[in-house]
Amino acid sequence: MASDDQKSSPAKWPFVVTGLILVVFCGIILAIIFVPNRRVWTNDAYVTAHYATIAPRVSGQVTEVLVDDNQSVKAGQVMVRLDPRDYETALTRSRAQLAHDEALVLDTQAAVERQPSMIEESQAEAARIEAQLVYARQNAQRYHNLAQTGAGSAQERQLTDASMHEMEANLRSMKARVVAAQAEIPILKARHEAAMRTLTIDHAVVRQDELNLSYTEIRAPFDGMVGEKTVQAGNYVAPGAAMMALVPMEQLWVMANYRELALRHMRPGQHARIHVDAYDMDLDGVVDSIPPASGAAFAPIAPENATGNFTKIVQRLPVKIVLTPNQPLAKLLRMGFSVETTVDTGLENVVDEQSHSQTGITAR
Structure with a gap:
């Protein structure tokens, strides 16, 4: 009879294993939430640049267009000629x-x-x-x-x-x-x-x-690549009319929109790893500066939180990350590419350092 009772009692090890798995899982989740990580990551990032809109300074009829879409030009190169x-x-x-x-x-x-x-x-x-x-x-x-x-x-x-x-x-x-x-x-x-x-x-x-x-010879202000060309020979153009865009391919940088909580240990000069989705490759970068305001602060219609009910929303700040020089693969980058960035903050105590400094340590 005793042997029959032992055979009929259910095994306890599946419950023990399940409990251990739940405990480990909860521990991992709590560690992710509460244990600080020196590396902060975001996929809300893209490649950008301060490009120039090429426009004439005088009016006239276009007699010659010397560049085409996606063409690389040198500083001082004639791009468009007007009737002189x-x-x-x-x-x-x-x-x-x-x-x-x-x-x-x-x-x-x-x-x-x-x-x-x-x-x-x-x-x-x-x-x-x-x-x-x-x-x-x-x-x-x-x-x-x-x-x-x-x-x-x-x-x-x-x-x-x-x-x-x-x-x-x-x-x-x-x-x-x-x-x-x-x-x-x-x-x-x-x-x-x-x-x-x-x-x-x-x-x-x-x-x-x-x-x-x-001014009837419109020249490239810097080295770059032509884009959004809309001018054609025979067009009559007025001063300030956009004819094309010129992107400085050697001055591309990454705008990484980090949550404000991710900036607790971030400061300029820290190393960043940039993963480019288009080519599945990694590039090295450096945090250049922390912006003076969030994206919402510069919105055309600023949020008004002083009226009605309020729901706290974590803001994102566009951190500027510049590429480390002498990276051949960086020539593959194009303005607008989506990237993922990981900044190694080293868990620096930014608050304590700022309390002993008279200058803004998060500004360039």
Whole structure:
């Protein structure tokens, strides 16, 4: 009977194994939740860059497009040419105006330099008339004395008097000319100064026309790859109209959106591992900087938590991770690729270090 009871009792080891499995599983889950991990991971990351939108600075008709989609270009390479004839005509006109005003400057300068000589000539003429006036007064006095004694005629006396008065009038006229010539010096200097200012304006106009002519050749501002090309020969373009995008392929970086709780031990300079989904490869990177705000803070319509019911939502911050130099595989990256990033924080005590520092240690 005893042996039959032992045979009929159920085995306990399956329950023990199941219990152990549950305990281990719960332990692992609790460890993941509560035990800090030096490596923080996210798959909310992508490759990006500060690309340039290529647009003309002057209006005109496109005569030539020298690049195509997905083409690599070098800095300074001509990408698009506009019809330059209108700007060549404007430059010719402004250069002619500059030459004309340069001649006016020389003319006004010569007038200023000539004026002292003209004043000196008028002063010499006044001195000559004054000397003649002395003789005319003496002569008139002689004939006046002769007329009183009856030796001279009245006609001769009147003639000498008229000659004397004429000399006096000429002397006053010449002195007035001297004064007028002296007063004209500041006027001539002002005209010369105005001509010089006009010349400065002309130089600026010529320089602007030269720049406008140079803008008819649209060049690459840096090395990169062409994308989103929308321009074609024959198009009429206005200033600022987007013609294509230029992506700096040597300056790609990763924007990794980490939850705010994952930033507890993160700071610039830490090593990051970047897994590229497209090619199933890994690249090395470095944390460049922690952003000043979350993505929600820069949203066009900012969240308003001060009204109604509130549900706390963990925010994400876009951490900038730059690639380590001299990685040949990095040339396979393209802007917009999805990646996974893992940052080795080393469990650094960022809070304690910041409490002893006067600078922001999480800023670059």
